[in-house]
Amino acid sequence: MTNEIKNLIFSITKLLQNYSNGTLLFDEAKNEYQKLLDTYQKINKYEKSDKPSSLLNGFCYYHNINNFSIFSGIFRIHSNNITSIVSYGDNKLKQKISNSIQNNLNLIKTDKISKISSDVNSELTHTIYIFPIEFYKNNITIFISLSSSSFFSYDKFSYQGKIMKELFYFLSKDFHPPNLNFFDKTVNETKKYLLQNIDDEYYIKVNLYVFKKMSKIFSNMGIDSLIEACNKIIETLKINFRDSIFFTISPEEYLVLIRLKRNEGKDDKAKKIDFIYKDITIPYTTAMFNFEDKESIYILLEKIFSL
DSSP, X not given: OHHHHHHHXXXXXXXHHHHHTTSSOHHHHHHHHXXXXXXXXXXXXXXXXXXXXXXXXXXXXXXXXXXXXXXXXXXXXXXXXXXXXXXXXXXXXXXXXXXXXXXXXXXXXXXXXXXXXGGGOSSOSSEEEEEEEEEETTEEEEEEEEEOOTXXXXXXXXXXXXXXXXXXXXXXXXXXXXXXXXXXXXXXXXXXXXXXXXXXXXXXXXXXXXXXXXXXXXXXXXXXXXXXXXXXXXXXXXXXXXXXXXEEEETTEEEEEEEEEGGGOOOOSOOOOOOEETTEXXXXXXXXXXXXXXXXXXXXXXXXXXX
8 A cells, every 4th residue: 555655646746747837737637636536535445454544644654663753743723722633653642742832832933844842841751843734824734743863854854744735735625725846856857957057158047936825815715726826827927937947846836947148247136027816916925046156056956945
């Protein structure tokens, strides 16, 4: 069943990537989405007995054994009430974890990994690592892991957090539509393009467009509207940057790579654009980066993908 789970993740990623780059039409994407949802439900029914009872539970289980953790799970915080949505580990720890989170809500970050150390845990001798999944109105959803091992890896936890966020949005009917990203693949493709196109004559200007409120705006409109809105963003970018290269990091984040001649002067501002879907103006923030030489690529890439 492990191979089936891996294949499902690959298929989900491939589906959204194909739709984002225009190789899959809207109706085709809807049909493929339903097929993947059916596949998930079959796997979910199969995973029983001594193994975790659902796909998300399964990933909590695999994170525990691969990253020296004794408990992993997704928790939701609503008006100071904390609920465990999925988890794997000793059930007796759930309440202690909930209490520690509730007493240290100020330590939770909305945009990066945070932690509640053992020295501030009155009930636990382990550190709670926290990955933000969703912050919406009075609801906070987080992926957590409990560990006291010196071998615990931030990189593995961050990677697992991204997967949990993707699967949580994609597979759960009760929550927001898919927010899958293709982080590793996008980093590699961006790096490859930059290395191949920076030389003595040309440098690369990178515009990053971030639509942080996509989930809030379209949360009640369903997956169809979210996909259409993402398609409109891509269409608008292509109209405004006809000779540029595009990379979709997620439905909320888009990169535009522009190859410019060095002797034509520098443009230090990202282009301002209106993104409109069905008379709804989609708010966004933007950042601009210049890649002058190949040595600066890795430092700047780290800055872009850590925003």
